[in-house]
Amino acid sequence: xxxxxxxxxxxxxxxxxxxxxxxxxxxxxxxxxxxxxxxxxxxxxxxxxxxxxxxxxxxxxxxxxxxxxxxxxxxxxxxxxxxxxxxxxxxxxxxxxxxxxxxxxxxxxxxxxxxxxxxxxxxxxxxxxxxxxxxxxxxxxxxxxxxxxxxxxxxxxxxxxxxxxxxxxxxxxxxxxxxxxxxxxxxxxxxxxxxxxxxxxxxxxxxxxxxxxxxxxxxxxxxxxxxxxxxxxxxxxxxxxxxxxxxxxxxxxxxxxxxxxxxxxxxxxxxxxxxxxxxxxxxxxxxxxxxxxxxxxxxxxxxxxxxxxxxxxx
Numbered sequence: 577x578x579x580x581x582x583x584x585x586x587x588x589x590x591x592x593x594x595x596x597x598x599x600x601x602x603x604x605x606x607x608x609x610x611x612x613x614x615x616x617x618x619x620x621x622x623x624x625x626x627x628x629x630x631x632x633x634x635x636x637x638x639x640x641x642x643x644x645x646x647x648x649x650x651x652x653x654x655x656x657x658x659x660x661x662x663x664x665x666x667x668x669x670x671x672x673x674x675x676x677x678x679x680x681x682x683x684x685x686x687x688x689x690x691x692x693x694x695x696x697x698x699x700x701x702x703x704x705x706x707x708x709x710x711x712x713x714x715x716x717x718x719x720x721x722x723x724x725x726x727x728x729x730x731x732x733x734x735x736x737x738x739x740x741x742x743x744x745x746x747x748x749x750x751x752x753x754x755x756x757x758x759x760x761x762x763x764x765x766x767x768x769x770x771x772x773x774x775x776x777x778x779x780x781x782x783x784x785x786x787x788x789x790x791x792x793x794x795x796x797x798x799x800x801x802x803x804x805x806x807x808x809x810x811x812x813x814x815x816x817x818x819x820x821x822x823x824x825x826x827x828x829x830x831x832x833x834x835x836x837x838x839x840x841x842x843x844x845x846x847x848x849x850x851x852x853x854x855x856x857x858x859x860x861x862x863x864x865x866x867x868x869x870x871x872x873x874x875x876x877x878x879x880x881x882x883x884x885x886x887x888x889x890x
Contacts, residue, residue: 585684591866592856593690594644595873601651603881608654665829686851686880691822693857702786710792715739722812731816737765739816744772753781845876
């Protein structure tokens, strides 16, 4: 007996996926959400979220994602903890196929992709150990906790410059660690950094170790032109060396930009394949916030509902 064709399958959880599930559930689309290897996305590793509306006292990331999941299930979403192994977005069959790591095969008229993007890290043991204890990959998310403190930023591109400028408005000194002897950022971002008197740039510098037991207390730097090591006092370290969108599964079917993000219609969540929509960090390399991801999930759900209505009328 062949598998029933579902109206909607959502690939990936987090704010985008769960919001899409809430909206498609309320629209009676009987959504199936496949969580992925890390249910809840990047927020699962976030200790405290203070900038999402509706949580005036703040909330830790895992608890917030549990709220999202329960709300999605309240409206009929079937949530399965599994990862997608393969997809086939073949519109000629009238449906799309998804296979999971556990060997399940699902067919759906619409697919909503919300697999997110993962921050790149330095790969240091000390960095991992002190994650959320002074080490962060998002100044907009966590900078508030470091007001009045000495912080560092790793990176030389636009993201690193943006993070440094943002933190410079909160902190007495921002130490910017750049591996090369120049910034890779755009000229306008470089100029903004250079104009900030409290941003101190360390050229040809690589972080060798994040210092601290239970919280960040500094970094050990290697000057790669002299092989000299120095230690700098810090109370927070922000890693800004880029993100990698989780799009490998879709590269044979969807158009990706040069960084691997899914290209969508700027006025909607439509990809280049009919019935396939993308939302959240997998298609957003600019904002990467929980609240913008949730909004994008809403858009994807509404787009999927409208698409199904149009198909049913033809």
